[in-house]
Amino acid sequence: MTSVERESHVTVPAPPLPRLAGPWSAHVARAEGTDLDLVHGWMRSPHIEAFWHQAWPRERWAAEIAGHLAADAVLPALISLDGRPLAYIEVYRVSRDRLAGHYPYRPHDLGLHIAIGEASRTGQGLGRSLLRALAEGLLAADPACDRVVAEPDITNVPSVKAFTAAGFRPSGQLRLPEKTAALLIRPRRQEDMPR
Template structure:
């Protein structure tokens, strides 16, 4: 069964989002090897492993792997997922229609320019538009990842407590439907 999200979400603020395919594994592997991503994702895998992961995600009901672009140029990797199908559901009081997201800005030239904040807001807005039953979009960045925490806060996500996950202490960040879209 496939994940319950449209294959492509329209994003505001000039972003395009498309499903990531096994043929995208090379660029995803390159991004995941970047020093600003490795400590947080721990997914510095070979291209072949990324190709398998992208295929498995596309075939399952858990998450939708995507590439995000601005001005026609790919700049990052995104995973959208239903929390109820994710291990994150074991760590907080999730709601039936909560969506989660993982984001990595892979293009080093785009890091530190406010892209993350804009992208996170656009992603949350798009998910909330696409699923009227969803009231919350969540994320669980590592508490030590200060740039990520700042970007989530600037995108309207509120901290909702620390979570002790097996690989990290995370801060649950929640964006509700009540935050005004910009």
């Protein structure tokens, strides 16, 4: 761990819940009950499993969510549209993630993973609207954050298109163990893009 990573881990708070305005709402996912049922069921859906590769048993998802909640690197959350659950997200601090080794991150950079739960609700423009709201909501929740980043698989064309339509800018490709990812960055200001 470099001195910058040590410093950011000590001084940078856990990832925040995005501040969303209606019709969107967010709450921290619970490792039990309906929240767990939704995440477990969604992750078994072919359109999500193809890229997340986490069609795990319910018990493993309970442990995964509980582990995130007990630490300060990843915040699991559920997003609803007009009160109806739509997506599972994970907000993470890049400084505490493997992504930190792949671009010149800043200590407050936030990363975002997203899975829209039901295949029938994809392909309608909801993803780009939600991603725009999430990026703005994360920047509002952490005024020290200059960038929200994502790293979808380059073969997940609908996801890459949704992120770019929501204002995320392409910033190269990354070779990760399980995928080649598009590094996409939503800067607070133009000058916040990496050079």
